[in-house]
Amino acid sequence: MTYLKAENISKSFGGVHAVLNVSIEVPENSIFALIGPNGAGKSTLLNLLSGIYQPDAGQLYFQGKNLIGLPAHRRVRLGLARTFQKIRLFKQLTLLENVRAGFHVHQNEPFWKYLALGSVGRFDAEARELLDFVGLASRAGERAGALPYGKQRMLEIARALATRPRLFMLDEPAAGLNASEVDFLLDRLTRIGRRGITVVVVEHNMDLVMNVAHRVFVMDHGEPLFEGTPREVQDNPRVIEAYLGGEFAA
Amino acid sequence: MTDLLALVVQQSINGIYLGCLYVMVALGLTLIYGVLNQINFAHADFVTVGAFAAFFTVTRLGTKVLGLPDTAAYLLSMVTALGVGAALGLAINAAVFAPLRERGDELRPLIATIGVSVLLENFQLWLFGPIPYQFDSPFSSETIRIGRIFFTAQSVLVVAVSSSAIAALYLFMKFTFVGKALRAVAQDRETAGLMGIDPNRLIALTIVIASALAGMGGALLGPVLVLTPFAGATVIVKAFAIVIIGGFGNMQGTIIAGLLVGIIEAFTVQYLGSGLIDLVVFVLLLVMLALRPTGLVAERKEENV
Amino acid sequence: MSARFAALLAAVLVVAMLPWLLQTPYWRGILVLCAMNVLLALSLNLVLGYTGQLNLGQSAFFAIGAYVSTILVKTYGWNFWAASLAAVGAAGLLGLALAAFAVRLRGHYLAIASLGFAVITYQVLVNWEKVTEGVRGIYGILPPVGSTIGLFYLVAGIALLVYVLIDNLVRSPVGDTLRAIREDEISAASLGINGALWKAFAFGLGAAIAGLAGCFYPGFVGTLVPDAFNIIESFTMMAMVIVGGMGTMIGPVIGAIVLTFLPEVLREFGEFRLMIYGLALTLVVLFMPGGIVQAWRTLVGKPITGNR
Numbered sequence: 048m049t050y051l052k053a054e055n056i057s058k059s060f061g062g063v064h065a066v067l068n069v070s071i072e073v074p075e076n077s078i079f080a081l082i083g084p085n086g087a088g089k090s091t092l093l094n095l096l097s098g099i100y101q102p103d104a105g106q107l108y109f110q111g112k113n114l115i116g117l118p119a120h121r122r123v124r125l126g127l128a129r130t131f132q133k134i135r136l137f138k139q140l141t142l143l144e145n146v147r148a149g150f151h152v153h154q155n156e157p158f159w160k161y162l163a164l165g166s167v168g169r170f171d172a173e174a175r176e177l178l179d180f181v182g183l184a185s186r187a188g189e190r191a192g193a194l195p196y197g198k199q200r201m202l203e204i205a206r207a208l209a210t211r212p213r214l215f216m217l218d219e220p221a222a223g224l225n226a227s228e229v230d231f232l233l234d235r236l237t238r239i240g241r242r243g244i245t246v247v248v249v250e251h252n253m254d255l256v257m258n259v260a261h262r263v264f265v266m267d268h269g270e271p272l273f274e275g276t277p278r279e280v281q282d283n284p285r286v287i288e289a290y291l292g293g294e295f296a297a
Numbered sequence: 298m299t300d301l302l303a304l305v306v307q308q309s310i311n312g313i314y315l316g317c318l319y320v321m322v323a324l325g326l327t328l329i330y331g332v333l334n335q336i337n338f339a340h341a342d343f344v345t346v347g348a349f350a351a352f353f354t355v356t357r358l359g360t361k362v363l364g365l366p367d368t369a370a371y372l373l374s375m376v377t378a379l380g381v382g383a384a385l386g387l388a389i390n391a392a393v394f395a396p397l398r399e400r401g402d403e404l405r406p407l408i409a410t411i412g413v414s415v416l417l418e419n420f421q422l423w424l425f426g427p428i429p430y431q432f433d434s435p436f437s438s439e440t441i442r443i444g445r446i447f448f449t450a451q452s453v454l455v456v457a458v459s460s461s462a463i464a465a466l467y468l469f470m471k472f473t474f475v476g477k478a479l480r481a482v483a484q485d486r487e488t489a490g491l492m493g494i495d496p497n498r499l500i501a502l503t504i505v506i507a508s509a510l511a512g513m514g515g516a517l518l519g520p521v522l523v524l525t526p527f528a529g530a531t532v533i534v535k536a537f538a539i540v541i542i543g544g545f546g547n548m549q550g551t552i553i554a555g556l557l558v559g560i561i562e563a564f565t566v567q568y569l570g571s572g573l574i575d576l577v578v579f580v581l582l583l584v585m586l587a588l589r590p591t592g593l594v595a596e597r598k599e600e601n602v
Numbered sequence: 603m604s605a606r607f608a609a610l611l612a613a614v615l616v617v618a619m620l621p622w623l624l625q626t627p628y629w630r631g632i633l634v635l636c637a638m639n640v641l642l643a644l645s646l647n648l649v650l651g652y653t654g655q656l657n658l659g660q661s662a663f664f665a666i667g668a669y670v671s672t673i674l675v676k677t678y679g680w681n682f683w684a685a686s687l688a689a690v691g692a693a694g695l696l697g698l699a700l701a702a703f704a705v706r707l708r709g710h711y712l713a714i715a716s717l718g719f720a721v722i723t724y725q726v727l728v729n730w731e732k733v734t735e736g737v738r739g740i741y742g743i744l745p746p747v748g749s750t751i752g753l754f755y756l757v758a759g760i761a762l763l764v765y766v767l768i769d770n771l772v773r774s775p776v777g778d779t780l781r782a783i784r785e786d787e788i789s790a791a792s793l794g795i796n797g798a799l800w801k802a803f804a805f806g807l808g809a810a811i812a813g814l815a816g817c818f819y820p821g822f823v824g825t826l827v828p829d830a831f832n833i834i835e836s837f838t839m840m841a842m843v844i845v846g847g848m849g850t851m852i853g854p855v856i857g858a859i860v861l862t863f864l865p866e867v868l869r870e871f872g873e874f875r876l877m878i879y880g881l882a883l884t885l886v887v888l889f890m891p892g893g894i895v896q897a898w899r900t901l902v903g904k905p906i907t908g909n910r
Binding site: 423583 | 656658709714715721879880881
Binding site for chain 3: 097099118119121128131136137139140144148149150151152154160161162163164166168169170206207209210
């Protein structure tokens with residue numbers, strides 16, 4: 048079943064098209080990569096999928112449900128989660144508090160209980176498990192803002208996973224990571240995929256794309272360029288031309 | 298000239314007079330916001346301090362100490378008020394805005410300036426007491442009459458001085474190197490810095506200019522204002538409204554909005570009284586914020602995610 | 603739970619003893635004022651400290667609580683408690699109205715809009731003389747409890763209760779949600795948090811608590827004039843929250859106590875009350891933004907992780 052489907056989606060800002068007539072179909076349980084040179088509109092597309100922007104035209108469906116008009120926070124309840132290109136952690140809060148905030152959509156205690164009892168229904172144990180998954184369990188009580196960059200990225204992933212998504216979108220998760228951090232990220236993304244979560248990842252890093260993705264969608268100047276398996280994409284002359292050969296030396 | 302037409306013209310003139318005063322105060326606010334993305338809550342208190350400086354110049358310094366005639370003393374008071382405003386601007390930049398700049402925190406400087414405002418107002422209260430000070434500009438008693446329209450020499454002076462100041466500022470921003478550098482810093486501080494412009498000094502300059510304008514505005518407003526230490530509080534309401542309606546950081550918008558508010562006030566003050574004017578202005582402001590949060594003239598900026 | 607319970611017990615004991623430590627009617631009056639300020643500071647802290655909304659209009663809700671309850675009692679003969687309930691409801695509703703602005707506005711815009719809110723409320727109180735008696739004021743208002751000690755126990759008891767409830771709320775997932783909104787609304791939305799809804803909640807609850815404090819104010823003073831709810835009161839509340847320690851539970855309490863008693867202790871400097879507030883606010887924001895709580899924690903050696 049097509050899990051996430053966009054049909055002829057367009058979005059422009061101040062008269063300039065960031066995304067023009069893009070159609071995507073993401074199959075369930077796949078790892079789907081979105082690539083393209085800088086300014087291709089990948090992040091904008093992700094923002095459209097996650098609900099930060101509403102498209103000017105086109106259709107958007109998740110598991111058959113229409114997403115148009117649905118604000119970002121409602122899409123999370125449907126099972127869509129995301130991370131950001133520019134890390135947006137809750138810097139003043141601890142790691143544990145960051146991840147705990149992610150369990151918001153699963154809170155179902157009656158309100159009076161919070162008022163009367165306080166720390167009920169907190170997902171502390173699950174939050175620690177998620178921190179462990181990204182290798183940060185020992186630092187749960189530290190301030191998120193104090194973490195080094197690479198670990199902040201992983202924290203963002205743990206926090207988004209707290210929403211228990213069915214489809215997880217990541218915006219350039221490998222940006223700014225060193226080689227061993229990228230390896231760790233690759234490993235975690237594979238595991239996430241194996242847990243049955245569909246992954247959509249915007250990336251520049253070809254290691255990640257080639258090793259992990261099942262399908263790749265290439266964009267250029269806001270428009271679709273090509274779609275196929277990683278191998279097909281790597282060999283396609285138009286794609287190579289769009290990148291001017293720079294990043295395909297993987 | 299018919300009665301109605303005369304009335305309309307008369308009130309329009311009054312409105313422009315008031316509007317010019319408001320623009321002088323509001324321009325400073327919008328300038329600071331444009332360059333620093335900060336609001337100086339104490340701005341209107343600079344107006345009050347300027348007005349007090351003008352008071353003492355007119356009643357003591359100019360006349361008694363220097364022996365100047367009234368008219369010269371009043372003109373001198375504009376200069377001292379300007380100087381006092383500039384000094385205050387330097388002080389608040391050094392104490393509040395400069396130290397907090399690297400942090401990038403939006404709200405701390407605002408709250409700090411609220412503290413400064415409260416401090417300034419109550420310090421003046423201790424110095425000067427709560428009873429309103431009264432000083433007249435010697436130009437207020439000279440009336441000029443064209444047909445059925447009356448205005449005072451004071452209003453001519455005010456409009457002349459403020460519009461010259463505003464025009465000078467506008468030309469300065471548009472055509473001089475420093476002015477352009479200021480606009481560069483407003484748009485993108487980092488890049489401006491990379492191009493060899495020292496943003497810190499320029500920001501300091503902006504704040505000094507803005508505060509000097511406020512101070513001088515105090516001298517011009519002084520004769521019309523109920524001059525207590527809390528006079529700033531009545532002005533800041535309208536100043537904020539003007540800056541928001543005109544669009545934060547937008548000079549043209551602020552000028553238009555300021556004149557608009559002045560004209561509205563001139564037309565309605567006889568029916569409403571000044572307290573209700575505040576109410577009307579703020580209701581307009583809230584309506585504005587509900588409908589077009591970025592102001593009349595500015596464009597919408599999508600948040601960069 | 604046990605440590606908290608012990609602290610609560612200690613607080614109850616201290617509160618019970620206070621009127622016997624400060625025996626003159628004047629100081630007992632200050633105690634009542636202090637209890638009211640604690641309530642007000644807690645209410646603003648919920649909106650400003652925990653949800654991160656720069657609300658300069660909290661004095662409006664304090665005013666609504668005072669006026670609605672007083673008018674219902676004096677003009678319509680309502681019972682004090684029923685009138686207070688209605689007043690709290692009215693304040694809460696008004697809080698929701700302000701929240702409607704907060705949803706669309708950030709930072710400076712919200713600050714000014716909320717200020718406008720307070721100014722408009724003040725002007726309505728001054729000018730709607732038929733209902734509020736305007737600047738002439740309403741006289742002869744009786745407190746719900748005759749003695750000052752009794753009034754103190756009542757207000758302080760309510761403040762303690764409100765403290766416990768909000769503390770519970772803040773320790774619960776609701777607290778996580780509010781702080782997420784404070785830190786970064788957009789990523790909070792990416793976690794499924796409905797910013798508009800929770801801002802409305804914070805504003806409404808904060809306004810209701812401020813209104814609750816307002817119900818006791820006219821009876822305490824005996825008369826009711828609009829000037830008691832000038833926008834300077836918003837700044838005073840803000841000073842208490844920030845000087846004490848914004849975004850913590852005990853901070854606003856400390857701030858309220860310190861800023862209520864300090865001007866009294868420095869008796870000769872009574873007229874400097876507001877100057878002290880202004881100075882304290884400026885210095886704290888510049889040098890110790892976490893307020894007295896931050897100073898204490900640094901002194902004691904506890905690192906600042908998260909908030910409580």
